[in-house]
Amino acid sequence: MKLAVPKEIWPGEKRVAVTPDTVKKLIGLGFDVAIEAGAGINAAIPDDRFADAGATIAKTMKTTVKDADVILKVRPPVVDGKTDELAAYRKGAAVIALLDPYDRKDLIEKMAAAGVSSFAMELMPRISRAQSMDVLSSQSNLAGYRAVLDAAHEFGRIYPMMMTAAGTLPPARIVVVGAGVAGLQAIATAKRLGAVVSAFDVRPAVKEQVQSLGGTFIEVEDDAADGETAGGYAKEMSDEYKAKQAAKLKEVLAKTDIVITTALIPGRPAPEIVTADMVAGMKPGSVIIDLAAERGGNVAGAKLGETVVTANGVKIIGPENITSSVATDATAMYAKNLLNFITLSVDKEKGTLAFNAEDQIIVETMLTRDGKVVHPKFGGEEV
Numbered sequence: 506m507k508l509a510v511p512k513e514i515w516p517g518e519k520r521v522a523v524t525p526d527t528v529k530k531l532i533g534l535g536f537d538v539a540i541e542a543g544a545g546i547n548a549a550i551p552d553d554r555f556a557d558a559g560a561t562i563a564k565t566m567k568t569t570v571k572d573a574d575v576i577l578k579v580r581p582p583v584v585d586g587k588t589d590e591l592a593a594y595r596k597g598a599a600v601i602a603l604l605d606p607y608d609r610k611d612l613i614e615k616m617a618a619a620g621v622s623s624f625a626m627e628l629m630p631r632i633s634r635a636q637s638m639d640v641l642s643s644q645s646n647l648a649g650y651r652a653v654l655d656a657a658h659e660f661g662r663i664y665p666m667m668m669t670a671a672g673t674l675p676p677a678r679i680v681v682v683g684a685g686v687a688g689l690q691a692i693a694t695a696k697r698l699g700a701v702v703s704a705f706d707v708r709p710a711v712k713e714q715v716q717s718l719g720g721t722f723i724e725v726e727d728d729a730a731d732g733e734t735a736g737g738y739a740k741e742m743s744d745e746y747k748a749k750q751a752a753k754l755k756e757v758l759a760k761t762d763i764v765i766t767t768a769l770i771p772g773r774p775a776p777e778i779v780t781a782d783m784v785a786g787m788k789p790g791s792v793i794i795d796l797a798a799e800r801g802g803n804v805a806g807a808k809l810g811e812t813v814v815t816a817n818g819v820k821i822i823g824p825e826n827i828t829s830s831v832a833t834d835a836t837a838m839y840a841k842n843l844l845n846f847i848t849l850s851v852d853k854e855k856g857t858l859a860f861n862a863e864d865q866i867i868v869e870t871m872l873t874r875d876g877k878v879v880h881p882k883f884g885g886e887e888v
């Protein structure tokens with residue numbers, strides 16, 4: 506069994522899909538591992554560390570993936586006018602990566618046509634058995650941490666209260682919108698740095714989690730509101746709820762220094778929560794980090810990959826691929842998630858690979874197989 510790891514060519518992507526530690530374990534499972542030269546350097550893993558772990562270093566993407574049974578990646582295969590990564594893969598190979606399925610129906614079709622089996626890691630079910638394979642959680646956790654540091658860097662003041670002979674500095678007030686994995690880590694990080702933190706979410710179930718981290722939960726009074734689906738994700742809220750939420754947030758944000766937004770709804774554009782009117786009511790020098798910018802943004806006026814300064818002096822930042830700014834740790838966690846996922850499908854004794862189409866983890870992540878789209882959410886009929 507051959508497993509290949511090409512260098513990521515997605516603009517700005519610094520992570521890689523394996524570490525020397527996971528390479529050793531993959532070899533232990535029976536794989537021959539080939540890694541493209543330079544694949545790990547942006548995550549601080551030089552080729553010799555992969556070679557020491559037992560991998561073969563290949564010169565080009567084509568030689569790396571040639572005859573591979575499994576290809577591990579961070580970003581989707583690039584297929585554009587200049588590059589066609591899919592064309593280099595063996596028919597029947599399995600591609601395991603963040604495949605952005607909701608926005609890349611075109612790629613799903615192309616992967617089916619290329620005859621590869623593909624597994625989208627963002628579709629991992631939220632069940633206990635899959636927790637160690639959950640890349641959205643591992644990467645969001647780091648994004649939440651980093652957003653608080655980026656906001657500190659942009660903020661012209663400090664986070665903690667400081668009483669000095671030269672006067673007393675008040676603590677920064679931070680509001681986190683969306684208290685999922687990224688939001689909870691942002692709350693914990695901001696608390697550790699001495700800020701006064703409050704948070705807000707449509708799922709009332711997170712109130713206790715926010716409080717246990719020392720944050721205050723911002724309540725929107727609405728008896729009918731429970732924004733949680735059976736899968737634990739948020740759902741789209743009613744217009745009445747949205748109006749109440751907006752009134753409450755406007756009042757809170759006028760007294761807030763830093764806002765970190767993380768609110769997502771799977772398969773849909775991110776909801777706009779912080780409106781232009783709310784931003785206009787904020788103090789000069791306030792900083793907003795919109796972690797949902799890649800999915801359309803939670804904040805009016807946020808631009809992906811840019812810092813916008815509004816007329817009233819509020820900085821709105823729309824980070825692009827924030828996890829690549831902590832590429833070494835993000836790689837360590839991502840690589841572990843992928844190792845746990847592939848381990849499911851390997852028979853170590855026989856040295857064979859088989860994806861069990863009755864396992865919920867495989868069913869929910871597999872997009873294509875045998876030349877067909879198989880995932881029911883993306884046009885497939887059978888698994």
Ligand code: NAD
Pocket residue numbers: 630631632633635636639641642645682683684685686687688705706707708736737738739740742767768769770771776778
């Ligand atoms: P997410 O990234 O999809 O969304 C981030 C947060 O934004 C969520 O908490 C969501 O409720 C919130 N949100 C959505 N719309 C909003 C709005 N209009 N206003 C305010 N907030 C809004 O979520 P996530 O971080 O992936 O976490 C979703 C849930 O899944 C959490 O309860 C998490 O603890 C749980 N989870 C379970 C497992 C598991 O059991 N294996 C693994 C990871 C996460």
